[in-house]
Amino acid sequence: MAKLTGFMDYTRKTSTDVPPLERIENFNEFHIWLSREEQQTQAARCMDCGVPFCQAGMMIGGMASGDVIALVNYMNQILVELVKLANLIVQVSKALACAGRVQAVLDTKPGMEFPAELTGNVPAEKAGDAVCFDHVSLTYKGAGAPSLSDISFTAKRGQTIGVIGGTGSAKSSLVQLIPRLYDAETGIVSVGGVDVRDYDLDVLRHEVSMVLQKNVLFSGTILDNLRWGNENASEEECIRVAKLACADEFIERFPDKYNTWIEQGGSNVSGGQKQRLTIARALLRKPKVLILDDSTSAVDTATDAKIRKAFREEIPGTTKIIIAQRISSVQDADRILVLDNGQINGLGTHEELLKNNAIYQEVYSSQTQGGGDFDKQGGEQ
DSSP states (O other): OBOTTSOBOOOOOOGGGSOHHHHHHSSSTTSOOOOHHHHHHHHHHHHHHTOOSTTSOSEETTEEHHHHHHHHHHHHHHHHHHHHHHHHHHHHHHHHHHHHHHHHHHHOOOSSOOOSSOOOOOOGGGTTEEEEEEEEEEOOTTOSSOSEEEEEEEEETTOEEEEEEOTTSOHHHHHHTTTTSSOOSEEEEEETTEEGGGSOHHHHHHHEEEEOSSOOOOSEEHHHHHTTSOTTOOHHHHHHHHHHTTOHHHHTTSTTGGGOEEOGGGTTSOHHHHHHHHHHHHHTTOOSEEEEESTTTTSOHHHHHHHHHHHHHHOTTSEEEEEOSSGGGTTTSSEEEEEETTEEEEEEOHHHHHHHOHHHHHHHHHHHHHOOOSOSSOOOO
16 A cells, blocks of 8 residues: 555564574575565565665565666666767767868869979069069959959059959959969969069069968967068067067067967957058068058058058068058059959059049048948958
C-alpha cells in the first residue's frame, strides 16, 4: 500500500535488529539476512525512493548492487573516451581538408612571368617619365566588359597626380597596374620609362609603394610595424617618416611612444591612426612612386592638408598618385584625372577642370555646399 509520500507502506528491517556478534559472522556485513521475498520487497521500496539498494537485497537478477554501480562507472568512462575519439576524428578530418587547400595555394603557378633582372632600356625621350599609361585597357577574367578602356596619361618625376571618380569608375584598378598586381590587356604601363613587364618583381615593388584604404597592421610595437617597409631602418628614420605622415603627433602621446604595442589588425588604434602608420611604413621604403589609394579617408581634412604639405616639402622628387573622394585632397595636385566608367573623362588642373569638366564641377559644388564626398551611392571602388 503506497503512502501519499510515494513510499511503500513497509516496515523496514535494519541491522540494529541483529546483535553485533551475529552481524560480524555474516558474510556480507552490510546486509542483514533477508529471505528472497523480503529482499525483493525492500529492494523495490529503495528503488522507489531513489536510494540505490542501501540495505536492500544483496542480489538482484544475479548481480550485486556494487556490480551495478561499477558497471555504470565503467560505461561512463568508456563513453567519455568514445566522445574524445569522435572529436579527434572530426579535428583530423578538418585538418586534412585545410592542408589540402593550403597545398593547392602553394602549388598554384603565377599567371605572370617576371624576368630575373631589369631587361628594358630607358628611351631618352622618356627619361623624365615616372609613370606612363599608353592606350591601356584592362578586362578582368570572366568579366564581360572592360574595366579600363584606352587610358593614356603621363606623370613626370616629382609630380602629384590626383585621381577622382565615382564607385565603379576603376580608380583602384588603374593604380594596381603600376606595381603589376594585374597585367594590362592592351597597351603599355611604364615606370621610369621601362615597361613594367620588363622589371624584376623585387625591383619593381621597391620602386613603387602602395598604401591601400583597408590598412593592415601586425601585432608588435609601432617600430616593428614601420620596419615592415624597411627592416634595416634606424629609429631616427622611423621617426622621420612618422612625422611626414603626421603619425608622430599621436605616437608621442602614448606612454611607451614608439615601443607601444599594436594588437593584431591594429585593433587598439583608430582608423585614422592606422592609415597614418601605413603611410609612414610606405615612405620608409623611399619609393620613387607613392600611391595612396583613398588612404586618408579616415583622416580629418586638417591632418590631410598637413600630410600633403609635408609631401611637397620633404619628398619633392617622389611621384605621388593620390586617389580620393574629397576634392580638397587632390585640388593642389599638378594634374587631376577624372575617371568615369573606366574611361578618362577629364585631365587637368583644379582650375581647368572647374571650367571645362561637368562631372568635376558638379562634385565640387556638392562638396563645397553640402560637404558630401564624390560618391553618393557608396560601394567598392
